Amino acid sequence: MRRLVGVALAGALLALSGAGVQPAAAAITVDALTLSVKRVDYPALALRGLVLRLDVATSQLDLRVASLRVGPHTLQDVHFACPRAALSYPVVECRGGRMRLARKPLPVSIDFRFDLAGRGARFVAAGDRGARVDARFDPSGRLEARLSRVPIAELVRQFQGMLPGLAGWNPSGVLEAELDWRGAPSMEDQATGGARREWLRLRAGIDNGAFGSADGQRAAERLAVDLSVEASAVEDRWQWVARADWKQGAAYLHPFFVEAGPRIQASGRLRGDRLTVREASVALEGVGALAASGNFDLQQRQWTDGALSVADADLAVIGPRWLAPLVAPAAAERLRFAGRVSAGLRFEAGALRELDAVLDGAGFSQPGPAGGGVSFGPVSGHVPWRANGVTRLQLEIGGARWERLAFGPFALAARLQGDRIGFDRSVIPLLDGAVVLDGLALQRVEGEWIGRGGAVIEPVSMHLLTAAAGLPAMEGVLSASIPALSVRPGEIAFDGALVISVFDGYLQATKLRVHEPFGVASHLTGDIEARHLDLAQLTRTFSFGSITGFADADIRGLELVRWRPARFDARVASSPGRYPRRISQRAVQNISALGGGGAMAAIQRRLIGLFDTFGYRDIGFRCVLDAGVCKADGIPGVERADGGFVIVRGGGVPALDVIGYNRRIDWMELVDRLQSAIGSKAKAEVH
Structure with missing residues (x-):
């Protein structure tokens, strides 16, 4: 960010050459030079209320900017003071300058050299602990900058107004980066009035990175991440390609624990406040292919729409890491998954609008602490869902187990409509009888599922049931008629009666x-x-x-x-x-x-x-x-x-x-x- 402040200063002085500047006043006295500029506008930055004063007798330079906009962010009350400045037209130089943002000093010493005739500029900022920003701006409109050993914690602290979302993460580590930007109008562009062209390349790396929130829900350590971005633009219509490689470390982002390994490659375009991800792919362990696309509103900081596809995901690998923390965080370590799944999702305005999932031998189990437990599957079939449409779910389920009771294979069919699921009559084998679900319907209300229906247990031999449960053998039958079965978050209620005919009573x-x-x-x-x-x-x-x-x-x-x-x-x-x-x-x-x-x-x-x-x-x-x-x-x-x-x-x-x-x-x-x-x-x- 410090290099951008230098570019802003260079842009203000370049105003004398006529690049989008409205000067308010200029006066030269014997003892001092004062320059006032109302505004300076470039695509990536803008200045308002610039006042530059050079004291010839003491060689002191003082620069104040009422507001500096960098991208979507604005800095207020920027003050730069140089105790050793020199003006030898057309060159302005400074050694050992200091800067304040909103009256808070930055821990850097700044040197710069600027040619008012438009023959380039040099900007160097050196931190107290070895951090360094070195930027060059040449007459062709090219900016080259290098950041070395920049402490991320200090960067976030000084620019928390521009990075408000990161302050609560308490980030740390060291940032290294190289930027090559050709963005200012060339002499040829200005002479011919041709289309404005820009090109940008960024290489960045984070070493020994870490973060941690006060509530403990976000934490990471020993992070090493490489990032690269290449982009080009014609008249502010940007096309970009980005790559990220997480090489080292681990992070906890509630409720997920993730280790290094994922690699991301993405491409898209940028125009105004609209960032489009045309295609993004993620290399993730246990997933054959993971791709995404979408549009992000930079002003509102939210996704307006998007799509995600997962192909040939191994549930044994991704289940414990990505599914268990969502569906059963308290029992995540005991959940076991099997089978494979492929899925496609589409979002609009932050809400899921479409889902298609294909299950192939999928299943899960949760062993009980003293034996028994719950298991379900294998499951194969298609789950289609539309927010504003009606679809049909068809699944073949190989069986299930609840504690010591084993259920046989059965088919499950349902009508899906928005936040409602209506199940067809299902017959689930249980020993020599069956559990029959009839009229079961679920509805999502305020983010939670509730439902009602009816259930019947067709007569089950007590002799077989007690043997399966490891109990002494009994004669008789178990049957039930439950006309009102209700499902609520964390509860299943049976409003009818469960009847066991046993011992002649x-x-x-x-x-x-x-x-x-x-x-x-x-x-x-x-x-x-x-x-x-x-x-x-x-x-x-x-x-x-x-x-x-x-x-x-x-x-x-x-x-x-x-x-x-x-x-x-x-x-x-x-x-x-x-x-x-x-x-x-x-x-x-x-x-x-x-x-x-x-x-x-x-x-x-x-x-x-x-x-x-x-x-x-x-x-x-x-x-x-x-x-x-x-x-x-x-x-x-x-x-x-x-x-x-x-x-x-x-x-x-x-x-x-x-x-x-x-x-x-x-x-x-x-x-x-x-x-x-x-x-x-x-x-x-x-x-």
Whole structure:
């Protein structure tokens, strides 16, 4: 930027030769020379309010410029003072000059030599720490400049008014650059009135570059970048070619971490405030070809339109680096990708208008911390989308997995219209049944997706389901009718009922919500109601002993975190009605584990040794789980003077009671007791 200030000074003095200048006044006295110029205009810069004063007696030169415009940026109150100046017409010289911008001194010493007759100029600025800017301007209109060891931090600090976006990045490093510009009108152009022609070549490099924002969302170190630009113009219509090579270092630009390697080549044109990128290509690891084009408004500093195409991208390479930080930043390190994708995108006014993507064997998986996890794919097909049109999505999906449940291959078709997606009826195989999605529709509102639809689970064998989940074998079927399924950011809600026909009774789950289904802290909430469960089948399945009769259960406020109970209010009680009620020795001993250590003391031990089974009147147990503690209780309304609670109330001959005394039980301790009591078959179920 310092060299441009020198060029501005040269341009002001060149005004005497008639190049776009409106002089206000000029006076020569015996002691001093004063020159005032209203304006000087060149395509790349403009001066307003220039006042030059040369004190002949002291050889001091003083130059003030009210405003200096360089490209789209303007500097106010430019002041240059030279303690050792000389005027020997037509040459003006200065040694050891100093400059101020908006009354702030620049840490450079400036020398220049300018020929008022239009025979060229030389400008040298030397910094206090070895930085140097050396510029030459010859009569043909050619400018040659070289920047050496320029500290980027100082450059941004001094010219933060022209570079406002960089100040918050706290950049550092060293800049080296060479500029060759042929931009002023040649003598031939002025004589013939021919078209104005310009040519520019820039070579620049950044060494040991770094930056970092205060919020930590942008950071880089050890950067080495080479940049080259070649451009030519006829009457301010520029054609340009640029290349950039990131040779060293790494950067974090939230949410992406990128290492050196990308190379960019671009070409286009520039006219006024409109920068056109005709074609840009990027060499990027894992991508067969990446190209872009578009138009950028320099005044508004935004893209007005653009297009991007990606060909033959390897998702295993680009997925963890570019996709995972966007779709699941909290779980980015655990996401795995496979397959390939090609895509084309078109933007207008900063918004996506068209998208075409072709997937070939694409898929992703997210292993769970304790096994299971989520996977989807392989997926093949075409995804076309238009902001103002209707298109059809067609995908073939090879399968999916959610925790321990595996889904078979299925087809997915949808109608795409702007921010709306309407899915066709989809049948997703699940063991010997299926999950049927019907009428599912999604809509993007304020940047987030919400949706509603219906779902049906066609009967699935509990025998197959429990085997797939690693649970003890059960008989029966699972089915569900969910007329109102809703999807919101971070939540899937099931407003109907999930019904499992099992043990000659049923379990019904309602108010089901899956929170953060694909996140690290995914959890499920809901209520469960169980009615008329055959205890003989249940205890036989879990090797719990033997109990004849039926039981009801209610679990309110259930919350599962990673499929482990974290909170609930559960009640178990005998079902109403007349039926045989017997309980075996082993079942009595196992139930006693629910009551804590004192429960065994209350059992008539001699009866345990004399009889295989006992009659009972009813069974009741309550556990309110919170913060890892189960607050226990027994059959409602049955109080004991010793503070205990009744879990099994005896009835018939022979009869016995099972009584608990520990009303606060560590949940994991209770789980361990049950696991020890009923054997390894049920370990997967009780957790």
